[in-house]
Amino acid sequence: xxxxxxxEYNGSGRPQEFGPFRxxxxxxxxxxxxxxxxxxxxxxxxxxxxxxxxxxxGMQGPFAMWRLEYxxxxxxxxxxxxxxxxxxxxxxxxxxxxxISDRSTLLQFKETNFPINIHYEASLCASYxxxxxxxxxxxxxxKLHFVQHGFLQVKNAVPKQIIDNALKAxxxxxxxxxxxxxxxxxxxxxxxxxxxxxxxxLLLGSPVWTMAQRLxxxxxxxxxxxxxxxxxxxxxxxxDAHPGSVQLPPLRWHIDGMGKGMHSPFSLLVGITxxxxxxxxxGNFCVFPGTHRYLLPLVKQQVMCGSELFSQETxxxxxxxxxxxxxxxxNGVQVLAAPGDVVFAHQKLAHRGGPNYSSNIRYQVYFRLSxxxxxxxxxxxxxxxxxxxxxxxxxxxxENFVAKS
Numbered sequence: 001x002x003x004x005x006x007x008e009y010n011g012s013g014r015p016q017e018f019g020p021f022r023x024x025x026x027x028x029x030x031x032x033x034x035x036x037x038x039x040x041x042x043x044x045x046x047x048x049x050x051x052x053x054x055x056x057x058g059m060q061g062p063f064a065m066w067r068l069e070y071x072x073x074x075x076x077x078x079x080x081x082x083x084x085x086x087x088x089x090x091x092x093x094x095x096x097x098x099x100i101s102d103r104s105t106l107l108q109f110k111e112t113n114f115p116i117n118i119h120y121e122a123s124l125c126a127s128y129x130x131x132x133x134x135x136x137x138x139x140x141x142x143k144l145h146f147v148q149h150g151f152l153q154v155k156n157a158v159p160k161q162i163i164d165n166a167l168k169a170x171x172x173x174x175x176x177x178x179x180x181x182x183x184x185x186x187x188x189x190x191x192x193x194x195x196x197x198x199x200x201x202l203l204l205g206s207p208v209w210t211m212a213q214r215l216x217x218x219x220x221x222x223x224x225x226x227x228x229x230x231x232x233x234x235x236x237x238x239x240d241a242h243p244g245s246v247q248l249p250p251l252r253w254h255i256d257g258m259g260k261g262m263h264s265p266f267s268l269l270v271g272i273t274x275x276x277x278x279x280x281x282x283g284n285f286c287v288f289p290g291t292h293r294y295l296l297p298l299v300k301q302q303v304m305c306g307s308e309l310f311s312q313e314t315x316x317x318x319x320x321x322x323x324x325x326x327x328x329x330x331n332g333v334q335v336l337a338a339p340g341d342v343v344f345a346h347q348k349l350a351h352r353g354g355p356n357y358s359s360n361i362r363y364q365v366y367f368r369l370s371x372x373x374x375x376x377x378x379x380x381x382x383x384x385x386x387x388x389x390x391x392x393x394x395x396x397x398x399e400n401f402v403a404k405s
Contacts, residue, residue: 250328283362
C-alpha cells in the first residue's frame with residue numbers, strides 16, 4: 001500500500017503532502033515495532049543521519065527506523081537512530097528533523113494511487129494538496145472586475161511565512177555562480193529555482209491556487225512546471241517614464257509569448273509580489289485596463305501577418321509592409337502592491353514591468369497557468385475568436401453583462 005505523509009501544521013495555512021512511500025511495519029528484535037518508509041524499490045528507505053539531515057537513501061539500520069507515537073488524530077515519527085528527534089517539516093516545506101515541541105511533527109497517513117517517484121529526493125518535497133480549498137472564494141464583484149478590466153488584485157493572498165521562504169531561496173540563489181544570465185528575451189534570474197518547493201509554495205501552498213480555479217474553473221487548471229523569478233533593479237531606464245510623469249509611455253507594453261512564435265502560450269498570468277511596491281515607480285507590475293477586449297482582434301491580425309510586434313516593448317514602432325502598427329495605449333496603471341498580494345491577468349491584457357526609481361530591487365514571481373484543454377483550443381484558433389473560451393460559464397455570462405452595459 002502506498003501512502004502519503006500529510007502535514008497540517010507547516011506554516012502554509014493548508015495541508016502539505018510528501019511521498020508516496022511504501023509503509024512497512026516490522027517487529028524488530030531489539031526495538032520492537034518499527035516502521036520503514038520506502039521511497040523506491042526496497043533499498044531507499046527514509047533516513048535521518050547523525051547530523052539530522054533527512055534523505056531517501058537509508059537501508060535497514062536504526063537511522064532508517066521510525067516509531068509511531070500516536071497523538072490522536074495524528075502521530076509522530078520518532079527516529080530510532082537519533083533519540084529525541086522526530087520527522088518534521090522545514091519552513092521551506094521539506095522533510096527535516098525536529099524536536100517534540102515542533103507542531104510540524106504532527107502527521108497523518110493518506111492512501112494514494114500516485115506511483116513511486118523515480119527521483120527519490122522528490123519524496124522529501126511537499127507535493128501539495130491540489131484540491132480546492134472550500135474556505136477560499138472570490139466575490140462576484142471581484143470576478144466582474146476581472147472580466148471588465150482584464151485583471152484582478154487580491155491583497156494579502158499569500159501568508160508571510162511563504163513569502164519569507166521564497167525571498168530566502170531567491171537571495172541564496174543570487175549569490176551562486178550563473179544566477180544571472182541574459183538571452184534574446186532579456187535577463188534571467190536564478191535558473192531552475194522556479195521549480196523549487198519554496199517558489200512553488202507561493203501558488204500551490206497558498207490560497208492563490210484555489211483563487212485561480214475560481215476564475216478558470218475547478219479542476220480545469222494544469223499544475224505549472226515552473227515559475228519566473230522577476231527582479232527589477234533600481235535606476236532609470238532609457239526612454240521610460242520619470243517620477244513626475246502621470247502617464248507611462250504609450251508604446252511600452254507587451255503581450256506575453258508572441259515574440260516566441262506562440263500567440264497564446266498560456267491562459268492566465270499570476271503575479272505574486274514579494275517586495276514592497278506600495279508606491280509608484282517601485283518596479284510595479286503595470287496593466288492597461290480593458291485592453292484585453294480592445295486588442296483581441298488586433299492580436300489576430302498580428303498572428304495572421306506572422307508579426308511579433310506586440311511582444312516587443314522597446315522596439316520602435318516602425319511601419320512594416322503588411323503589418324498594422326502597434327497602437328499607443330494611454331491608460332497604463334501601476335499596481336500598488338505589498339508583499340503577499342497577487343494579481344491575476346488575462347493572457348491578452350497589455351502589461352509591462354514598471355520603472356524602478358526606488359533604492360531597492362523589486363522581487364516578483366510569475367506563474368503562467370493553462371487550462372487542461374488549452375493546446376486544443378489554440379490549435380483550433382478558438383482563443384483568437386473568443387476571450388473567454390477557456391473560462392467557465394459563470395465568467396462568460398459576466399462578459400455578456402459587461403458587453404450590454
